[in-house]
Every structure is written in structure tokens, then in C-alpha cells.
Amino acid sequence: MLIFIVGSRPDAWREFREVLVREPGTVVETAETGASVLEMIKSRPPALVIIDYPLPDFKSFALVLEIIKINAMVQTAVVSSLSDEEFHEKSEGLGIMAHFPSIPTASDAPALMDRLNS
Numbered sequence: 001m002l003i004f005i006v007g008s009r010p011d012a013w014r015e016f017r018e019v020l021v022r023e024p025g026t027v028v029e030t031a032e033t034g035a036s037v038l039e040m041i042k043s044r045p046p047a048l049v050i051i052d053y054p055l056p057d058f059k060s061f062a063l064v065l066e067i068i069k070i071n072a073m074v075q076t077a078v079v080s081s082l083s084d085e086e087f088h089e090k091s092e093g094l095g096i097m098a099h100f101p102s103i104p105t106a107s108d109a110p111a112l113m114d115r116l117n118s
Contacts, residue, residue: 001026001116002044006037006063007052007079012103019109026113034058034066041070048075048097048116064094075116079104 003020005013010030017028029046031037034057037049049067051060058066060078067074077098080087087099098112 001048002046003028003048003050004031004037004040004046005029005050005052006031006034007050007055008032009052013050013052015106016104016109019106020113023113032056034063037063038066038070041067041074045071045074048077048112050077050079050100052079061091061094064091064096068095077112 001023003026005017005028007013007030013030020026020028029040031040034055040046041049051063053060055063060080064076064078067076075097076095077100078091078096079100079102081102082090082099084099091099097115100108
């Protein structure tokens with residue numbers, strides 16, 4: 001399973017990423033900009049794109065829309081400081097699979113994999 005993490009804070013994702021790659025067959029790649037992850041999706045569609053913030057070239061929900069235009073089958077997850085209710089209201093209709101806190105932890109990864117695999 002191919003997963004892309006897009007963002008400029010690789011240290012914030014270290015523990016989370018380590019848990020993901022323990023899953024047999026899971027590969028995690030990173031991109032620093034929305035534009036670069038869109039090019040990556042065109043050549044090798046992932047199962048999931050995790051969108052961190054801030055990105056230098058896209059707002060999170062705008063990037064989700066661009067991903068959908070390329071391949072609507074790619075699942076997305078977004079880092080946001082919004083409450084669950086606010087996040088649901090602003091992201092409604094985008095099909096975002098998960099919403100993460102500003103600093104995702106290793107314990108967040110298994111739940112994400114369970115959702116992705118189900």
C-alpha cells in the first residue's frame with residue numbers, strides 16, 4: 001500500500017510514519033508541496049494522501065479538491081486545528097477519511113490503517 005504525506009514538517013511525522021511502515025507492503029513517501037504530491041499521484045496513485053499544514057502552495061481543502069480531480073479513488077486525511085464539528089462542516093462533501101491533530105502520534109497510525117483497510 002502506497003501512502004503519501006505532504007508537508008514541510010517531517011519530524012512531526014517520524015513516529016507516525018514508523019508505525020505505518022511496519023504494516024507489511026506499506027510504503028510511505030513524502031512531498032513538501034501540494035504541486036509535487038499532485039505530480040506523484042498522476043504517476044503512481046496512492047491509497048492515501050495525508051495533508052499536513054502549512055503548505056506553501058495550497059490550503060488543505062483546496063488540495064483535496066485537486067486530488068479528487070486527478071483520482072477520486074485516492075483517500076485523504078487532513079491535519080487541522082479545527083474542532084471535529086467545525087472540520088465536518090467545512091469538509092462536508094469532500095470525502096476526507098480522517099482528521100488529525102497538529103502533531104499526530106504513533107498511536108494515531110493503527111486507527112488510520114484500520115479505517116483504510118476496512
